[in-house]
Amino acid sequence: MRHILIIGATSAIAEVTARRFARDGDRLYLVARNPERLESVASDLRLCGATQVETMVMDVNGTDRHVEMIAQAETVMGGLDTVLIAHGTLSNQQACEASFKETLRELQTNCLSVISLLTHVANCFETKKRGTIAVISSVAGDRGRKSNYVYGTAKAAVSVFLQGLRNRLYRSGVNVITIKAGFVDTPMTADFCKGFLWASSEKVGNGIYRSIQRKRDEVYLPWFWRWIMLVIRLLPEGVFKKTNI
Amino acid sequence: MGDGIDCRWTPLARHLMKDYVSWGRYPKAIPAAVHRVHWTDELLPNTTCSLLPYGNGRSYGDSCLNDGGVLLDMRDLNRMLSFDRSTGVLRCEAGVLLADILVLAVPMGWFLPVTPGTRFVTVGGAIANDVHGKNHHRTGTFGQHVLGMALRRSDRGIVLCSATENTELFHATIGGLGLTGVILWAEIRLRPIANHAVDSETIRFPNLDAFFDLSSESDRDYEYTVAWVDCLARGNALGRGLFMRGSHAAPQERLPAPSGRTRSFPVDMPFPLVNAWSLRAFNNLYYRKQLARVHRSITHYKSFFFPLDNILHWNRLYGRRGFLQYQCVVSPESAKESVRALLEAIATARSGSFLSVLKVFGNRFSPGLLSFPRPGVTLALDFPNQGRRTLDLLDQLDRIVASAGGAVYPAKDARMSGEHFLQYFPRWKEFQRHIDPRFSSSFWRRITTRI
Ligand SMILES: Cc1cc2nc3c(=O)[nH]c(=O)nc-3n(C[C@H](O)[C@H](O)[C@H](O)COP(=O)(O)OP(=O)(O)OC[C@H]3O[C@@H](n4cnc5c(N)ncnc54)[C@H](O)[C@@H]3O)c2cc1C
Ligand SMILES: NC(=O)c1ccc[n+]([C@@H]2O[C@H](COP(=O)([O-])OP(=O)(O)OC[C@H]3O[C@@H](n4cnc5c(N)ncnc54)[C@H](OP(=O)(O)O)[C@@H]3O)[C@@H](O)[C@H]2O)c1
Numbered sequence: 011m012r013h014i015l016i017i018g019a020t021s022a023i024a025e026v027t028a029r030r031f032a033r034d035g036d037r038l039y040l041v042a043r044n045p046e047r048l049e050s051v052a053s054d055l056r057l058c059g060a061t062q063v064e065t066m067v068m069d070v071n072g073t074d075r076h077v078e079m080i081a082q083a084e085t086v087m088g089g090l091d092t093v094l095i096a097h098g099t100l101s102n103q104q105a106c107e108a109s110f111k112e113t114l115r116e117l118q119t120n121c122l123s124v125i126s127l128l129t130h131v132a133n134c135f136e137t138k139k140r141g142t143i144a145v146i147s148s149v150a151g152d153r154g155r156k157s158n159y160v161y162g163t164a165k166a167a168v169s170v171f172l173q174g175l176r177n178r179l180y181r182s183g184v185n186v187i188t189i190k191a192g193f194v195d196t197p198m199t200a201d202f203c204k205g206f207l208w209a210s211s212e213k214v215g216n217g218i219y220r221s222i223q224r225k226r227d228e229v230y231l232p233w234f235w236r237w238i239m240l241v242i243r244l245l246p247e248g249v250f251k252k253t254n255i
Numbered sequence: 256m257g258d259g260i261d262c263r264w265t266p267l268a269r270h271l272m273k274d275y276v277s278w279g280r281y282p283k284a285i286p287a288a289v290h291r292v293h294w295t296d297e298l299l300p301n302t303t304c305s306l307l308p309y310g311n312g313r314s315y316g317d318s319c320l321n322d323g324g325v326l327l328d329m330r331d332l333n334r335m336l337s338f339d340r341s342t343g344v345l346r347c348e349a350g351v352l353l354a355d356i357l358v359l360a361v362p363m364g365w366f367l368p369v370t371p372g373t374r375f376v377t378v379g380g381a382i383a384n385d386v387h388g389k390n391h392h393r394t395g396t397f398g399q400h401v402l403g404m405a406l407r408r409s410d411r412g413i414v415l416c417s418a419t420e421n422t423e424l425f426h427a428t429i430g431g432l433g434l435t436g437v438i439l440w441a442e443i444r445l446r447p448i449a450n451h452a453v454d455s456e457t458i459r460f461p462n463l464d465a466f467f468d469l470s471s472e473s474d475r476d477y478e479y480t481v482a483w484v485d486c487l488a489r490g491n492a493l494g495r496g497l498f499m500r501g502s503h504a505a506p507q508e509r510l511p512a513p514s515g516r517t518r519s520f521p522v523d524m525p526f527p528l529v530n531a532w533s534l535r536a537f538n539n540l541y542y543r544k545q546l547a548r549v550h551r552s553i554t555h556y557k558s559f560f561f562p563l564d565n566i567l568h569w570n571r572l573y574g575r576r577g578f579l580q581y582q583c584v585v586s587p588e589s590a591k592e593s594v595r596a597l598l599e600a601i602a603t604a605r606s607g608s609f610l611s612v613l614k615v616f617g618n619r620f621s622p623g624l625l626s627f628p629r630p631g632v633t634l635a636l637d638f639p640n641q642g643r644r645t646l647d648l649l650d651q652l653d654r655i656v657a658s659a660g661g662a663v664y665p666a667k668d669a670r671m672s673g674e675h676f677l678q679y680f681p682r683w684k685e686f687q688r689h690i691d692p693r694f695s696s697s698f699w700r701r702i703t704t705r706i
Pocket of ligand 1: 278307308309310311312313314315318319329349350370371372373375376377378379380381383384385386387388389431432433434436437438439563666667
């Protein structure tokens with residue numbers, strides 16, 4: 011039985027993954043901002059078969075509470091071996107261009123809060139010499155584009171941070187997974203027009219569950235993004251700067 | 256959430272829109288936009304278009320469609336909220352599928368109070384059409400087992416309603432065709448079972464009179480009764496078929512496993528596989544599928560209730576033009592003559608389908624203002640869409656139904672006239688007062704154009 015901490019547990023993608031854990035009878039500790047939504051997710055997971063579901067309402071930008079939150083999760087579940095970090099906001103690029111304050115806030119939510127969580131979780135798992143850390147990053151972090159480079163910057167930093175962490179924790183037997191998600195139809199992207207590249211939260215959430223089971227390192231979800239991003243990364247900057255993607 | 260969905264749609268969005276069809280895939284209706292509802296605390300999207308909840312699209316006609324308007328896709332609102340194992344009372348969000356409820360409840364000894372012929376419908380859809388099952392003569396409609404619900408209205412916010420609170424709105428919403436607001440969650444009472452098996456019997460009967468005899472005999476002793484009829488048989492054999500009856504099984508030593516694996520009908524047939532020849536062959540063979548007149552078995556509930564659910568997308572069988580389903584009920588007084596007249600008209604037209612179903616509804620009145628089930632006999636079958644020819648036949652059937660004091664089921668309708676609707680559903684005026692001012696559907700506009 012796993013003892014799982016999920017940050018951003020009200021995320022549409024994380025909810026799908028959590029249901030898989032619940033059906034396995036795992037113990038879950040859920041963290042999110044909105045108390046009513048969090049409670050409805052928790053009730054559902056309890057009925058799905060989870061052995062234990064506990065919740066904590068928290069804005070992850072309150073980084074000084076992270077240590078306490080992780081300790082609390084470990085205490086009430088009687089252990090902690092898996093962490094899924096799923097929270098995030100899709101930055102308003104124009105607003106960020108106009109205001110550094112806005113940019114800072116987005117970097118705070120999508121990058122710094124994640125780095126703070128990872129710092130504490132990594133130390134905790136390193137001493138135990140086991141554990142799995144999975145973080146939802148994004149293909150947007152693979153190359154900066156004018157349409158969302160602030161969000162992309164945050165995700166790129168998270169991806170690089172995870173690479174380093176994976177390298178460091180390898181010797182301690184801790185598995186670090188970077189989930190590079192493509193376009194997913196969730197509340198975060200509600201206002202977008204969806205085309206053929208879009209995936210459902212079921213598909214991506216289930217992919218995360220499988221990646222955790224198979225102890226993967228870096229996964230693109232759905233898989234074809236690996237090849238799309240390979241091409242996009244290979245474009246020379248002189249060409250790329252003229253594109254509109 | 257979703258501020259400013261405007262009423263245009265881009266070519267990119269077209270791909271997703273094509274997923275929003277009804278089960279008969281006729282008529283085609285293209286929404287201006289689709290808004291997926293994820294949370295019960297979300298506000299309705301900000302748009303000038305009309306709104307309509309979309310469940311799992313298992314209605315056949317246009318009652319779940321909103322041409323040029325916004326569909327609210329309810330399927331992400333699918334959390335189980337609470338379940339009391341001692342009383343069987345379940346509270347869940349409206350996008351939960353009946354299939355999910357069975358997965359949760361059956362192992363704990365509980366079952367749906369009413370199950371339609373497919374388990375892939377949402378709780379919201381089951382309430383909005385006040386669906387019925389093979390046990391109507393015993394337990395009435397789905398809506399009669401709803402203890403309460405929460406509705407989001409554009410004019411009143413969240414409204415709780417039940418038999419004792421906002422009663423009129425409660426009754427309007429049961430069978431309310433999605434027009435009275437968005438059902439957010441509902442509380443329903445399940446029924447206890449000893450195990451997942453059904454003790455069932457299939458009996459071959461030679462004609463319509465035999466059907467009526469079997470029905471009145473079986474409805475006393477069996478929880479579930481329904482008959483398949485050979486819609487092409489005529490003369491002395493008119494109305495022949497197979498009668499199925501069953502009850503939840505008593506405790507058993509050995510329980511049946513669920514039948515076979517699920518298959519999916521892979522593609523749209525370029526031409527319909529349903530034609531006069533295949534129909535005759537199928538109906539003849541099916542009538543003779545069992546050697547003995549009576550066949551008894553203990554089956555898994557899935558095979559008994561949802562034989563069609565093993566073939567996903569079976570509606571593709573009818574090809575791109577889709578098909579029309581027709582379900583009517585005729586009053587008990589003239590039931591024999593009216594059903595005979597209906598079957599004769601269908602057999603004469605050599606149209607109809609593989610699966611034609613006949614059942615006697617019981618004296619169970621639903622509180623729903625627009626509920627379809629009422630005492631009498633119900634006939635349901637589908638017709639490949641052959642354009643004018645099919646529509647004319649259905650109009651002919653409508654005239655028989657109207658003169659027999661009957662009704663046609665909106666969940667399965669794509670073409671009934673406004674005049675007939677008003678006659679079939681005399682409480683529509685009372686209902687109209689409860690329609691949410693921002694809600695509408697293709698169905699509702701169609702049948703009210705001439706009011
Ligand atoms: C193979 C098959 C067998 C069937 N057998 C039966 C049967 O035996 N008995 C029977 O009664 N029916 C039967 N049906 C019809 C089906 O049960 C109904 O059409 C049902 O309402 C479909 O539910 P849905 O979730 O797919 O909703 P949809 O078809 O998507 O929508 C149905 C209606 O519900 C409304 N709605 C959906 N969600 C909500 C919500 N959250 N709040 C408010 N309104 C909402 C929609 O606006 C629409 O008016 C059958 C259908 C199929 C395909
Ligand atoms: N959707 C996509 O196309 C896509 C693509 C690539 C990567 N991703 C990533 O996938 C992850 C999950 O997103 P999603 O698509 O599932 O969207 P989602 O359903 O909107 O989930 C995002 C979640 O993050 C939470 N959150 C945001 N800020 C928070 C904060 N300060 N403190 C605590 N919780 C906070 C939100 O909670 P509230 O309800 O409280 O706001 C929400 O539950 C994100 O990291 C996202 O960047 C998404």
